[in-house]
Amino acid sequence: MQLAVDVGENALTERQKDVLDAALALLVEAGDALTMTSVARRASCSKESLYKWFGDRDGLLTATVQWQASKVRAVPVNPEAFNLASLTAGLQRFASDWLHVLSGTISVALNRVAVGHAGSDKHDLGVIVLENGPFAMARRLKPLLQLGRDTGLLHFNETDEAFRTFFGLVVRDVQIRLLLGDRLELTDASIERDSLRATQQFLALYGAQTEAAEGGH
């Protein structure tokens, strides 16, 4: 018996995690053209073990996506001294993190696979990526937004609407262009710039000081 992490239902041995990392790498390289044989070769394991551990190809893909999702559990920001500066910083850091994840090769590859599978009967991958992508982002951001509203720094009725506007201002056409194969290299500098712009635009729309703060561009 090897060491195993307990993640809810599924407990993965270290060996299995190595296999899933190999699958992840192949998913980045070859996309959905990944074959069971290639995973076995890359991970130096037998196909018999793959089927024993993950059931079938879909099970392997599902486990791979979940494994990646379990790795990116983000640290929740929870400032006690809350003011406009910390709200702004929180939003901007959030936007920056999100753009970094979004433009990473792993995120692009997983989203591609999940999107492709959402078209056929197997909706599992789409749901998982949805749950660990946009929905997770919403769950993480909404407390910050509500804190902003409670402290009078933000004005909005529906938290979800505010979140989705922020999402749009941050992501814009970046994700769909990356998924469609557009060369669109985001440098750290451009991400910081975009995060700042999105945050300021969001504050201009939902901030309490809308009239005062935004003079001319």
Added chain:
Amino acid sequence: MQLAVDVGENALTERQKDVLDAALALLVEAGDALTMTSVARRASCSKESLYKWFGDRDGLLTATVQWQASKVRAVPVNPEAFNLASLTAGLQRFASDWLHVLSGTISVALNRVAVGHAGSDKHDLGVIVLENGPFAMARRLKPLLQLGRDTGLLHFNETDEAFRTFFGLVVRDVQIRLLLGDRLELTDASIERDSLRATQQFLALYGAQTEAAEGGH
């Protein structure tokens, strides 16, 4: 010899257009699992003809995507009496059209296939969808934005930045959620509401009357 439309390089006979419509329908139903045999059966044509007309499977998919793209050539809005009302109406109509297309089953299916293929060697579909999706939207919208700037109704430095912000405000997380299989039904009413909201938010950010027009929400 049948009647043929001349679309640049490729001239499609009526028969071939029917075949591509059948392929389109199957793409919506089965996604990338579409087979040459299924297309032949649905269109009541022989596989031999498919290969003769389109070369191979990728050629068929490419022709199908281009055929759909050729059908959605939109009417360019070109108002001569230009003021804030017509700018607002133009933006809102634009947003509404775009959301309607985006949430259609055909758009979702084609984007799914193109995204899937962008992961492998064949980037053609991704480029085509990119060209007829976001890029076409940009080409259509930018004249309106520049007209708005020239008449002093809008303030921005980079037209592209303004466009991408509008894109984000309109699309938000709708497209990625649809592609990932999220049930997210957009009614005509909700689309009109979102178009109005996005337009007003855009005007609040880039409109000349930013300080005056936006009191409270």
Added chain:
DNA sequence: CCACTGCCGTAACGTACGGTACGGTACGGC
């Protein structure tokens, strides 16, 4: 030393599907 277990490596099986070949039919020109 010996069973047992877990796993690797590889061979083998079944099938689905892309691509090709071929017979049969309708039609227009000569």
Added chain:
DNA sequence: GCCGTACCGTACCGTACGTTACGGCAGTGG
């Protein structure tokens, strides 16, 4: 009437890949 062309329907071929089966090897417990 005869030929060429275009096309349908179907049978066929080759291959890739998911899945299964099997032989061998290392570690462990008795």
